Amino acid sequence: MLFPYLLKVSLLLGVLTLGYRWMVQFETYSKFNRLLLWLNVLAAWSLPLIPLPNWGPTRIQAEFHQSIPKIAQAAPAVKHKIAAYNPAPTVVSHQRLSSLNQKLKSLHVMQWLLVVYISGVLVLASHFFYQVGGLVWVLLRSPKEKSDRRVVFVRNLRSNSPYSFFQWIIVNPEKHQPGELQHIIAHETEHALQWHSLDLLLAELQRIVLWFNPFAWFHQKLVQANLEYLADRAVLDGGFERKQYQYSLLNAILCTTEVPLTTSFAQSLLKNRIKMMNKKPSHYLAWGKYALLLAVLYVSSAFVAPYTLTLVKLPPSILRPALKTLATNDKVNFKEVSSKILSLGPSKAESLIEELKKKTPETTKAIQPSRSKWVIKKNDALFWVISPLATLDDINEIRNEVKSFDAELNINSIEYDPLQSFIARITVHVNVKSGSSSTAKEGTDRYSPMKGESGYLTKSGSLGTGSVPNELEKQLQMDYEKALALSKKNEPYYFETRLMEKITALGSSSSHAFDKNTLNGAAAESAFRYDGVGKSTDNFLKLEPEHRNSELYLNSKPATFTELNSLSFDLVRSIKIIRDARGKKYMIVYTN
Structure with a gap:
């Protein structure tokens, strides 16, 4: 079931990624685009698992599933004529090689595909953890300085270009002029405050799991570009002069060395970033494109949702x-x-x-x-x-x-x-x-x-x-x-289960139970002395006055101290006493 699911995820992600790229990538609603990219991921991974509700495109789905068998039956059988090819036989006498060949032949094609898929995931996952380890190493060894905007500046003299990772901004002040450094700090601060690293990590994890799907790689690039548009727009809205900011951007890109998993002032998207900075706000009619993209998602669900x-x-x-x-x-x-x-x-x-x-x-x-x-x-x-x-x-x-x-x-x-x-x-x-x-x-x-x-x-x-x-x-x-x-x-036992769940939710608890024979046998005196439970001389259940403050139950129903002391001992089957973390007592009397 793994491969059909991953193929459905890949198909839907491909459709949504292309739709985003062709229709809305260069609209100025970058904040909504960020939400849309998250929605694309959520839809791609969840829709193949969710059966369509009655209001969904069930008719499209039904027609699709009915058409496939018709097409398969109508398609002519294709038989390839293979020319006879009988090369001279090669005799291999090595027993281990022969045994290995037999094992390889016995492996199913799907097993081979699974091995290849897991190998790809492990390689990319190893590279991912290596990158994270490198970032952590830099953060641990470099001097830091906190700012009043909930970000931490990390001075790294080996860094050629500035970048940020969550709330940390890694920069080498000696590489930049004061004006350029001001633009860099403003840009990377916006990345940190808007939690852009979370988007990049999600896109990276998706790329690892769907490494065979080119759209997973393309989606990651689109996420990265949109985050840069968001940070650039926030900097310009903060009052910085556009031309000077673009010159700083150009200067930083000329000496950039991009660090994976980070958002960088010098991301090499110069042409598109300048284009977006100079672009007029999108017309309100552009929302029609978003509506069309949601319609594509709606229809696409018919082809991937469980039938x-x-x-x-x-x-x-x-x-x-x-x-x-x-x-x-x-x-x-x-x-x-x-x-x-x-x-x-x-x-x-x-x-x-x-x-x-x-x-x-x-x-x-x-x-x-x-x-x-x-x-x-x-x-x-x-x-x-x-x-x-x-x-x-x-x-x-x-x-x-x-x-x-x-x-x-x-x-x-x-x-x-x-x-x-x-x-x-x-x-x-x-x-x-x-x-x-x-x-x-x-x-x-x-x-x-x-x-x-x-x-x-x-x-x-x-x-x-x-x-x-x-x-x-x-x-x-x-x-x-x-x-x-x-x-x-079984209701009395279910009641006890529910009561124990309520008590243990408050902390630790202890409990012990007495059956009728215990309360009427050799241990009866000990049970009455330590737990205040026993049999009276006139054959009734006897409880010590200390139990007046306990929470008392007869089977699954609340009971009073007087009611239990008036209960015929012949009807008693067992008694359970529970103490909660605060020392409060609960008593359940079970009858025949």
Whole structure:
């Protein structure tokens, strides 16, 4: 999954980077451009992970995913005729070389690609840390002087050109005239105050991860240029004379040695920087370009976001009786009917299919045997259910059945209640050849069961959620009711878990518990002496007066001191006493 994700990120970053370069790079809204460059990175890395909402360009996405199989089927098979070439055989008798060749041949192409990719990341990451180490070394060894503008000046006599790194400004005063030095300090101070080094570090990290993508390198250059425009504009707005500032800039660039990961007064973008300094403020109509760029982002999301709904051109036979009700005439065109459903959008389409499924008469003669009680195969369709009481073995059996349909079911996350009695939350991802679907189900909290997850898929490549046969639906409902009963039964223990979380949030805590036998046996006297808990002579629970100030509970409900002292000892199952970091006591009495 790594390479498809990185390719989607690269595609989206390339589109957004080119859009920025062609449309808005030289507009004078440099502050907004900085925000836009951050947005480009955020969108490129997040959109491939986020399924499109109902208001997104889902129709474009659906048409795109439907067109790809058509194009692939229509394309003629290309067969290359390779001329026979039989060179004289070369005999290598070295056993180690032969063994190595066998191992190399056994490596999968994707494994080789992974090795190459990680190697590139490691090389660039090593270079990155070397650069950071060099900067830290300079900062540690050079004399420093703080200013009243929250920046620190670092005097480095080996530096030919000034630069800044976060709040540090590294400069060699002996290399510059007083007027030029004033321009340099003003420029680098703006870099430091606006935290431009953060932008450069983000762009550098992205370039390391996407080293194979030329747009990641280009994006870094665009970020660097925009930061210089921002600093130049801030200096000129501060009252410095434009021509003199540009002469200082030209003089500094003639003797520059750029330091990576830093913002420098002498960055070699002279022509464009002077162009931006002399440019009139952009017309308000230029905002139309930004709107167009956001539209490009909106449409591009359709090609990289996870595809969450796939409707087959020819629906499975179990759905056809119900789909006939949507046809406009007696001659049913199932492809046309499916297209109509698809045009409704993912959520409405899935709801409609679920309704149609309920109206579809059940057929038993087409049922095929299944190894899992949570899977039913009918005709060319497979229906699956994950109940709140499902074990990991149950889920593995479902996965194996799904594999028999050339599909894959993965559990992205699963969370049980604290007592591991039932599933409280689950996220399921199903992959088929033509698309994928991700769904999540959860209870009201981690102490309540989810209602169950279900879906179907066909050998022709369709998939969906819900809409399972009645027998599976009944099993699922029975398990959900059992899970609810367990949740109610375990409520006292859940209450204790919640209480302990609240107490430990305040600091350290201690606790100990007594069962009924302890309070009625040989250790009863010791328990009453040290913890003030025991059995009275008339067979009631007995608490010492010191517990009046404790926080008292009967099972999961608040209780009073008098109420607990009036409780029949025969009903007591166990008692737990907790002390928080402040010394406050909490007591929970559990009954049968």
